[in-house]
Amino acid sequence: MRLLNRSAGRLSRHRRGPVAGLLVILLGLLMAGGLFAAFSSSATAENSADGLTQSQKIEAGRKLFLLSCATCHGQNGEGVVAENGESNLGPSLVGVGAAAVHFQVETGRMPMAATGKQAPRKPAAFTEQETEYLAAYVASLAPGPAAPTKTDYDLDAVKGLSADEQRDAIVRGGKLFLTNCTACHNFEGSGGAMPWGRYAPPLKGVAKQHIYEAMLTGPQQMPVFSNNVLTPEDKRDIIAYIYSVNDKKQTPAYGGFGMKGLGPVAEGLMAWLVGIGGLVLFAYWIAAHTARTHKKEDA
Amino acid sequence: MTDNVAKSNGTTPAAVPASGLAAKGSAVVKWADDRLGLATSQKKMIRKVFPDHWTFMLGEIALWSFVVLLVTGVFLTLWFVPSMGEVQYQGSYDQLRGVEMSQAYASALDISFDVRGGLLLRQMHHWAAMIFIAAMLVHMMRVFVTGAFRKPREVNWLIGGVLILLGVVEGFAGYSLPDDLLSGTGLRIADGLIKSTPVVGTWMSFFMFDGEFPGEAIIPRLYVAHVLLVPGLILALVAAHMLLVVYHKHTQWAGPGRTEENVVGYPMMPVYAAKAGGFFFIVFGVTALMGGLLSINPIWKYGPYDPSKVTAGSQPDWYMGIAEGLLRIMPHWETHIFGTTWSWNVFLPGEVAPMILLGVMMMWPFLEAWVTGDKAEHHILDRPRNAPTRTAFLAAMMSVYGLLWAAGGNDLLATQFSLNMEWITRFMRVAVFVVPVLVFFIAKRWCIALQRHDSEKILHGYETGIIMRSPEGAYSERHLPISGEEAYRLTARARDNVVAAPVNGEVEAKGARAAKLRAKLSTWMFADNVQKPTAQELEEAHHHAEHEHELEAGLAHAADGHQFDGHHDVAGEELRH
Numbered sequence A: 001m002r003l004l005n006r007s008a009g010r011l012s013r014h015r016r017g018p019v020a021g022l023l024v025i026l027l028g029l030l031m032a033g034g035l036f037a038a039f040s041s042s043a044t045a046e047n048s049a050d051g052l053t054q055s056q057k058i059e060a061g062r063k064l065f066l067l068s069c070a071t072c073h074g075q076n077g078e079g080v081v082a083e084n085g086e087s088n089l090g091p092s093l094v095g096v097g098a099a100a101v102h103f104q105v106e107t108g109r110m111p112m113a114a115t116g117k118q119a120p121r122k123p124a125a126f127t128e129q130e131t132e133y134l135a136a137y138v139a140s141l142a143p144g145p146a147a148p149t150k151t152d153y154d155l156d157a158v159k160g161l162s163a164d165e166q167r168d169a170i171v172r173g174g175k176l177f178l179t180n181c182t183a184c185h186n187f188e189g190s191g192g193a194m195p196w197g198r199y200a201p202p203l204k205g206v207a208k209q210h211i212y213e214a215m216l217t218g219p220q221q222m223p224v225f226s227n228n229v230l231t232p233e234d235k236r237d238i239i240a241y242i243y244s245v246n247d248k249k250q251t252p253a254y255g256g257f258g259m260k261g262l263g264p265v266a267e268g269l270m271a272w273l274v275g276i277g278g279l280v281l282f283a284y285w286i287a288a289h290t291a292r293t294h295k296k297e298d299a
Numbered sequence B: 001m002t003d004n005v006a007k008s009n010g011t012t013p014a015a016v017p018a019s020g021l022a023a024k025g026s027a028v029v030k031w032a033d034d035r036l037g038l039a040t041s042q043k044k045m046i047r048k049v050f051p052d053h054w055t056f057m058l059g060e061i062a063l064w065s066f067v068v069l070l071v072t073g074v075f076l077t078l079w080f081v082p083s084m085g086e087v088q089y090q091g092s093y094d095q096l097r098g099v100e101m102s103q104a105y106a107s108a109l110d111i112s113f114d115v116r117g118g119l120l121l122r123q124m125h126h127w128a129a130m131i132f133i134a135a136m137l138v139h140m141m142r143v144f145v146t147g148a149f150r151k152p153r154e155v156n157w158l159i160g161g162v163l164i165l166l167g168v169v170e171g172f173a174g175y176s177l178p179d180d181l182l183s184g185t186g187l188r189i190a191d192g193l194i195k196s197t198p199v200v201g202t203w204m205s206f207f208m209f210d211g212e213f214p215g216e217a218i219i220p221r222l223y224v225a226h227v228l229l230v231p232g233l234i235l236a237l238v239a240a241h242m243l244l245v246v247y248h249k250h251t252q253w254a255g256p257g258r259t260e261e262n263v264v265g266y267p268m269m270p271v272y273a274a275k276a277g278g279f280f281f282i283v284f285g286v287t288a289l290m291g292g293l294l295s296i297n298p299i300w301k302y303g304p305y306d307p308s309k310v311t312a313g314s315q316p317d318w319y320m321g322i323a324e325g326l327l328r329i330m331p332h333w334e335t336h337i338f339g340t341t342w343s344w345n346v347f348l349p350g351e352v353a354p355m356i357l358l359g360v361m362m363m364w365p366f367l368e369a370w371v372t373g374d375k376a377e378h379h380i381l382d383r384p385r386n387a388p389t390r391t392a393f394l395a396a397m398m399s400v401y402g403l404l405w406a407a408g409g410n411d412l413l414a415t416q417f418s419l420n421m422e423w424i425t426r427f428m429r430v431a432v433f434v435v436p437v438l439v440f441f442i443a444k445r446w447c448i449a450l451q452r453h454d455s456e457k458i459l460h461g462y463e464t465g466i467i468m469r470s471p472e473g474a475y476s477e478r479h480l481p482i483s484g485e486e487a488y489r490l491t492a493r494a495r496d497n498v499v500a501a502p503v504n505g506e507v508e509a510k511g512a513r514a515a516k517l518r519a520k521l522s523t524w525m526f527a528d529n530v531q532k533p534t535a536q537e538l539e540e541a542h543h544h545a546e547h548e549h550e551l552e553a554g555l556a557h558a559a560d561g562h563q564f565d566g567h568h569d570v571a572g573e574e575l576r577h
């Protein structure tokens, strides 16, 4: 049910977009194609939930790709060099793998609205199924990292762990997080600045599989943490740590209001605004208060 | 000096209405006094008079937050272990259990999670530290802008400067103690600053850390400085500071009955003491509330210090903000001579520039005294507008401070307001030189405009808002004279004296250059000021006013429209013609 609602939400959100009409038609075509495929004799063991074979998925993905992505990434995903000949409109996607597509499309980064310094996070423009087709197509260009499964990225989904083992995994994840990620994403995952107006976004509220895929594919200036650098367990534990420190039940706000976890600068502002500001008002009040005593003495 | 006090105080003690309880209380006091003789010997002290103004309480905020620091700090020492020895954390914070860390960090975590009320104490201590230094700064600004640093209070001004410096050192030492990631990063920067000192830098760093950074010695050493050495010095200097305030007596604002020879206000006992004591509880209450409700330095999120780690959002406490800002905007200048590196990019912003900023502030009273040649004592405060150059100078210094502080948080400005860090840096490099000049100019003109407004009020009275129309059809606003008290307040200041440059040949060559400089500075400081009206100008103005009254005298009734000036009942009134 939740799944359905989510894709419905995405559809209606996406209907507001400028290419909505086209995409609806395309979707209709796809469904017709899908129905056709389901009833045709070529259905084999490769059949998945939607009844498409792998090659049909790739074909469906290619169509979507030509429509929404090719202007920047080229007809065959080979990338497009910008007119000035130096930068890319969009880089080559050969070998980036399905994981990169899932990450980029599901976090709404792709299709990029306009070439800018950094594709911002926004509501996703494609349904889960469409994303899968796109991923299948891009993965078909050359082998690359595949999308992770739930047991890869979710500690809770791993069966047979005792409470202690779970905690140890989180502690381990914390160490890895502080070693590998805080330099850019801040100690609480509140995000940080990168040179030239780019930024490492906050990690709070990012879906587990997207954190995993981000590490695996290294979007933009983020380094790639391949499985040789951080094993799948390492990645899983990092994700568990990020979730545990941001979960109000596991880690309550011990110290009180945390000022967005931005560190000493926010604290300094508080010291001035609330601390000194408040105390100066009190000083003013006390000084004014004496004047009243004075009047009473006169009377 | 002291005999002035006795003279200015009343001779009969204030009568206390003897209610039952009070009578009992005074019996106890009498019993104690008969045996200890305290009240008699301290009579002068008890009858000491303090003038009353909210800005005179800013220093008290510093004093009371220092007391809060001492109290909470003593509690923290009960549990804190100042050692860099490795232990495995086994406390109740889940996400770090089993992690290897220093005893210092582990004990700070224990205070936060396993000592009852420990986190409250830690947070109160930290908030009080932030407030302590901020309060010193605002207190210093008030002393500066009112000219309270003038003779005989120059020494107290200097003591204050040392206190600020000690406060910053104390705060930095405290920030470094828990040995979390931010502490260590701060120490790393301090290490870099020390190493950048030409010639002796590396040696000093090895001396301080007892070897290569971070070593094993720094936390125990900082601990001694933080709980013993620096607080002892601060305490001694605060005592000296307060004694001097009592000895000089407090300054006061000009007003009828207030002179350079007396102090008008409330006696130490009971009014001032009650107010000051009450204020302590307010400061304590505010720090307690902040400590209880606002998170500060959540060390468990930073993790233990490890030289190989860093985190975005590493910043020092606010009072180190200007050093941080200077470091961040400094261009990358280095000199290499004979295989040695001279890191101007760290040495200048980290060591030289902050000292220059503080030094200039500290020297200002002496500069001003030299320029004016004024040797008189001053117990009546200047209104900020009546010293436009001084006030504008402070405003300019404040703008430098604010800009550098912002530069120290350039990464947060970038993420929170979607800006580009490099452009912020470039902007700041120019702004720290240009903005203060603009601020100086605007503040000075503003003060002079206010002075002019005061003169107008003295000469022509205040604007009543009543518009008069003359028989010829011209409109003018009615002015009424200001009260005697206000006139006194506005005119109670000396005329500024602009020192003339020596005529050539008049002064022998040796002193001539200094005299010329002095004349230049004097012109810069005072030439544009608006002086209070002379007696003659006042006379003329009054004459003029009388003349106007004569012109109006022909009217049988008050000029029409007057009935609507808000001072009369206007029911049934109409415009007469």
Ligand code: HEM
Residues within 6 Å of the ligand: B055, B056, B057, B058, B059, B060, B062, B063, B064, B066, B136, B137, B139, B140, B143, B148, B149, B153, B156, B157, B158, B159, B160, B161, B162, B163, B164, B234, B238, B241, B245, B249, B250, B251
């Ligand atoms: C430990 C920090 C400090 C404490 C506890 C402290 C406390 C006080 C108190 C309670 C007073 C009397 C009331 C007042 O005028 O506000 C005072 C006066 C004074 N303070 Fe401070 N202060 C501190 C730091 C400073 C600093 C940093 C400066 C300047 C650099 C300074 C300069 C002065 C001067 C010149 C006076 C005499 C003011 C007058 O009589 O009008 N003090 N201080």
